[in-house]
Amino acid sequence: MKLPSRSKSYMIPEYSLTGDLLSYITCGLQYRYQNKGALPPSKPVQRWFGEFIHGVMEESYNEWKYGKKEFPWDWKEDIRPIEDLIDLRLQVRGLYPHDEDLFFSINQPGMEMTLDDLNEHDHKKLASARAEKAINIWGKHLFPLIDASELLIKGIRPMPNQDKHKTRSNYYGINGVVDVLTSTKINRNDEQSSLYNYNNKIVQFIKNNLSEKSDSDDYEIIIDYKGMKRPPTKVLNPLSEDKWENHKQQILTYSWLRSKQEDSKNISAGIILYLNELVPSKEDLVLIKEEIRNNLTDVPEGIEFDEDIQLIEEWEEDEKAPNLSEEFKIARSIRFISVNEKEREKALEKFDNVVEDIESSLLKEMKGCKIQDAWKAEADNRTCLACDFKTFCKNNSDITKDFKIP
Ligand code: SF4
Numbered sequence: 001m002k003l004p005s006r007s008k009s010y011m012i013p014e015y016s017l018t019g020d021l022l023s024y025i026t027c028g029l030q031y032r033y034q035n036k037g038a039l040p041p042s043k044p045v046q047r048w049f050g051e052f053i054h055g056v057m058e059e060s061y062n063e064w065k066y067g068k069k070e071f072p073w074d075w076k077e078d079i080r081p082i083e084d085l086i087d088l089r090l091q092v093r094g095l096y097p098h099d100e101d102l103f104f105s106i107n108q109p110g111m112e113m114t115l116d117d118l119n120e121h122d123h124k125k126l127a128s129a130r131a132e133k134a135i136n137i138w139g140k141h142l143f144p145l146i147d148a149s150e151l152l153i154k155g156i157r158p159m160p161n162q163d164k165h166k167t168r169s170n171y172y173g174i175n176g177v178v179d180v181l182t183s184t185k186i187n188r189n190d191e192q193s194s195l196y197n198y199n200n201k202i203v204q205f206i207k208n209n210l211s212e213k214s215d216s217d218d219y220e221i222i223i224d225y226k227g228m229k230r231p232p233t234k235v236l237n238p239l240s241e242d243k244w245e246n247h248k249q250q251i252l253t254y255s256w257l258r259s260k261q262e263d264s265k266n267i268s269a270g271i272i273l274y275l276n277e278l279v280p281s282k283e284d285l286v287l288i289k290e291e292i293r294n295n296l297t298d299v300p301e302g303i304e305f306d307e308d309i310q311l312i313e314e315w316e317e318d319e320k321a322p323n324l325s326e327e328f329k330i331a332r333s334i335r336f337i338s339v340n341e342k343e344r345e346k347a348l349e350k351f352d353n354v355v356e357d358i359e360s361s362l363l364k365e366m367k368g369c370k371i372q373d374a375w376k377a378e379a380d381n382r383t384c385l386a387c388d389f390k391t392f393c394k395n396n397s398d399i400t401k402d403f404k405i406p
Contacts, residue, residue: 012156013359014173017250021354026241028361029377033389036362048095049127050227052102053275055086056131057139057225058150061179064143071140075132076118083131102127126281133278134225137330141202142223142273147182153257159359160352168363172355176254179223181206182265186221201330202271209336210268219268222254229276229284230332232296240380247272248337252347255339270337277333285321288312300331 015021024031059082063069073079087102103123124132154175159167186203206221224247231243251270258264276284289312291297299309304327311322357376364374377395384390 012169012171012173014175015351015355015358017174017176017253017351020358021253021351022246022250024354024358025246027377027379027383027387028357029372029375029393029395030379030383030387030389031358032361032371032375048090048097049101049130051090051095052083052086052097052127053131053134053227054225055089056082057134059086060135060139061143061146061149064139072136073132073139075120075124075128076115079132079135080115080118080128083128097127101125126279129279130227130275134273134275137278137326138202138273138275138333141200142181145181145185145200145202146179146223147185147220148180151178151180151258152176153178153254153261155257155260157348157352160356166363167359172359174253174257174351176250176257178254178258180258181221181223181271183217183219202334205271205334205336206269209338217266217268219266220258220264222251222258222267222270223273224251224254224270225273225275227275229280229287230274230297230335232291233298234296236294236296237380239378241383247335248343249347249350251337252339252344253351256344256348267339269339272335272337274333274335278329280321280324280329282317282321285312285315286317289315300328305331 019035020031023035056079060073060079063078063082069078083102087097090096102125103118152175154173156171156173159170159172161167162170181202186206210219226247228243231247233244235242235244251272255267255270258267280288288297292299292309292312299305305325308322308324308328311324315322361375365371372394377393379387379395384393384395387393
């Protein structure tokens with residue numbers, strides 16, 4: 001008996017906000033090789049840390065929710081087992097950290113180690129230091145406010161320019177995963193929680209930025225974590241990805257997706273936590289210093305931060321990392337993005353445009369066009385240098401193409 005197959009018109013291509021949109025914007029050809037060709041990058045450090053820190057935060061939230069263990073958490077006892085679990089999950093997907101970023105998994109075959117053999121001095125590396133700060137600084141304030149964690153949000157949109165490209169489907173799907181905070185938890189006014197919320201840095205931050213909202217309004221805030229430093233607010237090189245703007249578009253698109261769900265409330269804003277700012281690496285500090293010098297980043301306002309800025313400005317690469325204040329790092333690591341209808345429409349149009357580009361490249365390839373001719377290959381020098389495909393990418397031959405800050 002012949003089984004009926006699903007009609008082609010119902011196979012709707014699905015795009016994820018981070019895996020497709022942001023990845024394609026970085027470089028179309030790299031996206032094609034990595035995503036559509038299912039080739040995992042050989043040293044996907046940025047991707048590894050992004051996924052690692054997301055996983056650590058989600059797992060920590062679950063442990064907190066069911067165990068309610070008080071903060072601060074101990075690295076060896078409470079956090080390292082979570083790191084190990086997430087590291088193993090990522091290894092299954094072919095994602096590995098650099099040796100200098102994370103201590104090897106104690107569960108690896110042939111590794112006769114237990115938690116008792118670990119010590120902070122030899123085994124706690126950059127990713128662990130960031131995970132510990134992320135949990136003990138932000139987890140403490142964030143977890144009690146989360147109403148829904150790891151919420152899958154999905155939506156469907158008409159495929160742009162269907163007639164022009166003779167597209168394979170009339171619609172496309174968008175998806176993303178977010179944590180959601182609600183005003184009910186943010187504005188809790190029983191005695192114990194109001195005392196708690198009074199000291200809660202996230203509540204204070206929301207109230208400072210959401211000035212037009214009264215305590216009685218019913219609203220939601222979307223949360224996203226990024227395993228990176230705060231991006232520059234201005235990008236001079238036309239080939240560089242404008243991460244500041246793209247992250248805003250991401251939150252706006254998430255808010256649209258969430259608004260389509262039945263149980264959603266008015267989505268007022270999004271918060272992004274740039275977790276590398278809590279423990280910046282030397283590479284991060286070099287970029288932060290350059291951005292401050294060229295007025296390309298926003299620094300926290302107030303005379304209490306003058307000393308931190310001076311420390312960064314005077315710091316030299318061969319010196320020990322400057323001793324920045326905790327408050328400075330916290331202020332740099334959090335970003336508020338207001339949601340409004342007009343901006344949301346613009347973000348969705350941008351998403352449509354990216355999907356149109358991807359679909360038209362796919363169609364060209366399906367008609368026999370060579371991969372390198374079908375996909376746009378454009379990136380800044382930093383991205384090309386770290387790209388696995390640079391040896392055969394025609395566009396990488398001109399390494400002088402990069403734009404230098406004068
Ligand atoms: S080398 Fe550069 S232009 Fe070529 S695929 Fe990689 S990132 Fe894109």
